[in-house]
Amino acid sequence: MYLNRDVFMTKPVNGFSKFTKEEKINWLITNYLQDFPNASKILRQYWNDDKELQELHDEFIENTITNYYLPLGIAPNFLIDDTLYAIPMAIEESSVVAAASNAAKFWLKRGGFKAEVISTEKVGQVHFMYQGNKEKLKTFFKIHKKHFFDDTEALTKNMRKRGGGITHIELVDKTEALANYFQLHCTFETKDAMGANFINSCLEQFSKTLVENAQHYSDFSSKEKQIEVVMSILSNYVPNCLVRASVSCPVSELNFKDYKGKEFAEKFCQAVNIAQVEPYRAVTHNKxxxxGVDAVILATGNDFRAVEAGVHAYAAKDGQYRSLTDAEIDEDGIFHFWIDLPLALGTVGGLTSLHPLVKMAMHVLKNPSANELMKIVAVAGLAQNFAALKSLTTTGIQEGHMKMHLMNIMNQFDATSIEKDQLIQYFTKHNVSHNTVVEQLKQLRGE
Structure with a gap:
């Protein structure tokens, strides 16, 4: 029984970030966890026994009190462009890794997955306010455009050595949307780095160059010289950093349960078509x-929040939220299923070189380049969607999902290993639900 929240007499805390780890935990327990059983023990049991490794984890973020674990699984048998991969996936949701593995095994015998990187352009913007003659601003930008490249040479030197750098800078008039609002719309190539720090550093220099040059531009009035930079920041919407993954086979090879060949393929395509026109379905479809995508992003130390934001924006690029996948049957009776994803990923820098499990995951994936990782991630998403739609259009989603969820229900009620074996055997022939698992467990226990 937990105490009523009204008993907590918490007060604001000063200097919390300067507390030691022990002091942070003691403060948390005193103020928020007095009635939580074994709070201190639970927090400490997730610490790593290796002191150096734990200190490394503690320094990833601020105010660390413990580690939060997610299961790391492996989905084997992914044949991608004739190379066989085992894909690491970090996720807590039941059936995801199993579904991906089943899809991989199915397509392994049908030529595997194909993938291609269509483009790798990333975007950043300097957002600023300008009150004055638009033609003057356009002329000013045209004259001073070279300065933006010159003033960032020190920042771009190493990136240019790797074949990357700033690819384009454009002045954009957004005053129809917001009074006095303009932007420098800038594109970048960052090769194997995700490039967030590189892009943001370049953008902040652009803003300085913009303001300083404006102040010394003789054709500007005193008011026009007072350009106000609001912010300089990369965009996580990367519609031109795009990868496509696909599978195909004759419809005669698509045989599942009571649905076979053309019948299954047509029903599958209709399921995709529904997600193209119905946003309520499209959101769950894309989830x-x-x-699959997020699980690989997490396992490889990339930013899944940035990927999620960019992907969902891309799904709504034409004004309506739609499916990220497409499917069709061509005139020769070949089933085609593919996905286009905007992915800005990195294989150097950040956690990729710090987190031991991320380094191991990268090694399992044969130490891919950023482009290769884009392909692997897109394939994982496509495989996940194929497995979900296959279940939805044949047996229904719950049969497989609930059997995978069975273990979570048994653990919730502290089932012993013997009880688990008996329950698993029982539910090979019966439908799984929370209530039926509880009832069977009571019977085993003679309750």
Missing amino acids: GIMN
Whole structure:
């Protein structure tokens, strides 16, 4: 029984970030966890026994009190462009890894997955306010455009050595949307780095160059010289950093349960078509895709929040939220299923070189380049969607999902290993639900 929240007499705390780890935990327990059983023990049991490794984890973020674990699984048998991969996936949701593995095994015998990186352009913007003659601003930008490249040479030197750098800077008039609002719309190539720090550093220099040059531009009035930079920041919407993954086979090879060949393929395509026109379905459809995408993003130390934001914006790029996948049957009776995803990923820098499990995951994936990782992630999303739609259009989603969820229900009620074996055997022939698991467990216990 937990105490009523009204008994907590918490007060604001000063200097919390300067507390030691022990002091942070003691403060948390005193103020928020007095009635939480074994709070201190639970927090400490997730610490790593290796002191150096734990200190490394503690320094990833601020105010660390413990580690939060997610299961790291492996989905094997992914044949991508004739190379066989085992894909690491970090996720807590039941059936995701199993579904991906089943899809991989199915397509392994049908030529595997194909993938191609269509483009790798990333975007950043300097947002600023300008009150004055638009033609003057356009002329000013044209004259001074070279300065933006010159003033960032020190920042871009190493990136240019790797074949990357600033690719384009454009002045954009947004005053129809917001009074006096303009932007420098800038594109970048960052090669194997995700490039967030690189892009943001360049953008902040652009803003300085913009303001300083404006102040010394003789054709500007005193008011026009007072350009106000609001912010300089990369965009996580990367519609031109795009990868496509696909599978195909004759419809005669698509045989599942009571649905075979052309009948299954047509029903599958209709399921995709529904997600193209119905946003309520499209959101859940794409969430399933992101089960696979996010799991690989997490396992490889990339930013899944940035990927999620960019992907969902891309799904609504034409004004309506739609499916990220497409499917069709061509005139020769070949089933085609593919996905286009905007992915800004990195394989160097950040956690990729710090987190031991991320480094191991990268090694399992044969130490891919950023482009290769884009392909692997897109394939994981496509496989996840194929598995979900296959279940939805044949047996229904709950049969497989609930059997995977069975273990979570048994653990919730502290089932012993013997009880688990008996329950698993029972539910090979019966439908799984929370109530039926509880009832069977009571019977085993003679309750």
